[in-house]
C-alpha cells in the first residue's frame with residue numbers, strides 16, 4: 001500500500017540575497033546545520049539561538065518546524081537566521097518539539113522549495129524532516145519511487161526518506177529503520193511527527209551530531225557550540241548507525257544498523273568547517289587545529305619573520321605553527337566581517353583593479369617581511385594565488401605557504417560541495433607545479449599521519465583515527481557504485 005505525501009505552502013516571504021563566497025573564491029562550502037529540541041516549552045527560541053550558532057554551516061536559507069502536540073507551526077525562508085525569523089513570526093512558532101535547519105545549496109539549486117525542514121502530510125499526521133549530508137544512492141531510489149507513482153515536490157534528496165517512510169506499511173520507527181537501511185551516504189537526520197522526534201546518524205558517522213540536555217529537555221545539534229550557546233549540558237555524540245526515538249515515554253536508544261563499520265567522521269570538520277569552540281568526538285576544534293599547525297612546523301619548517309593564518313579558520317593552526325617554531329604570529333591579513341550578504345559584488349574589472357571585499361593584507365605588518373602563510377586547504381588554487389599575490393603586493397619579500405591538510409584530490413559524496421576532480425588543482429598538478437601556480441616561494445601540505453595524530457592524539461587503535469579522509473586518499477567508506485547515478489556534493 002502506498003501513502004502519498006502532500007506539501008502545502010510551506011514558507012512565506014521572498015527575500016533572497018546571493019550569498020558571499022560566490023565571487024570567485026574557491027573555498028569548500030560548509031554543508032548544513034541541524035538543531036532539534038524535544039520537550040521544552042520554548043522550543044522555538046532555543047532553536048533560534050541554536051541555529052544562529054550554526055549559521056556558519058549554511059547562510060542561504062533557514063527553517064524551523066515546531067509541534068504543539070496536535071499541529072505543526074513552521075516557517076522557512078531565504079537568508080540568515082536573524083533575517084528569516086522576525087520577532088512577530090517567532091510568536092507564531094508555538095510548541096515544545098522542534099527541528100530546525102540552516103542550509104547552503106549546491107550551485108544552481110538555491111531554491112526556497114528546497115529549504116528545510118521539509119514538511120509533509122502522511123497517513124499518521126504530519127511529518128517534518130531536516131538533514132545534513134548527502135544520500136549517494138538518492139537518484140536510484142528516487143527513480144524507483146517515481147516509477148511506482150511517487151510525486152516529488154522538491155529536488156532535495158531529503159524528500160526521498162520521507163517517501164520511503166510514507167510508503168511503508170509499518171509504524172514510524174520501523175519504517176524509518178527500513179528507510180535508513182536502504183539509503184547510502186553520509187547524513188545526520190532529524191525527523192519529527194506531532195509527538196515524536198527521531199534522530200539518526202549514518203552507519204559511519206560521517207556527519208557530526210551531538211546530544212545535550214537542558215533541564216528535562218533533550219537537544220540535538222550538528223555542533224556543540226549550539227548547545228553551549230543555550231547553556232545546555234553536552235551528553236554525548238550520536239553513534240554511527242544509531243536511531244534515537246523520543247516520545248511521551250522519554251528517550252529510547254535504538255539502532256537501524258547492527259553491522260560493524262569503520263567510523264569515519266569527516267576530517268574536514270576538524271580542518272575547516274566546524275567552529276573552533278566546538279568539540280567532536282571529545283576533541284576541541286581549536287586545539288586540534290593548533291596541533292595541525294604545530295605538526296606542520298615539525299614536518300616542514302621554513303625560516304621566516306612572521307607567521308600569519310588566513311582568517312578565520314586557519315588562525316588556530318597559525319598560532320600552533322608560531323608556538324612550535326618561535327617565529328612570531330602576526331595578524332598579516334584581516335577579514336571584513338560585513339561582506340556576508342550583499343546585493344553588490346565588485347565586477348571582474350574592479351576586482352582586477354584591486355577591490356577587495358573579503359580579505360586585506362596588513363601592509364604595516366607584512367612589508368619587508370618573509371611570511372609563512374597558513375591555510376587549511378587548496379581547492380582550485382585561485383584563492384591561494386590571490387592571497388599570495390595580495391601579500392606580495394603589500395610588500396612581503398617571501399611567501400611560504402603551509403596547508404594544514406593533505407592535497408585535496410577527490411570530490412566529496414557525503415555532503416560537502418566540491419568541484420569534480422578535474423577542477424581540483426591537487427588532482428591535476430604536482431606540489432611543485434601548484435607552488436608555481438599560486439606564486440609561492442615554497443608550498444608544503446600536512447601529511448595524512450600528521451593530520452590523524454593532530455586530531456586523535458595518541459589513539460592509534462584505528463590507522464585512520466576514526467576519520468573519513470576520502471578527499472585526500474580516495475578511500476570512500478561507503479559503496480559508490482549505483483549504475484552511474486550516484487550523486488556527490490550536498491543534498492541537504
Ligand code: SF4
Nearest residue numbers: 266267412468470471
Ligand atoms: S570526502 Fe572529505 S569532505 Fe567528504 S566527508 Fe570525507 S573527509 Fe569530509
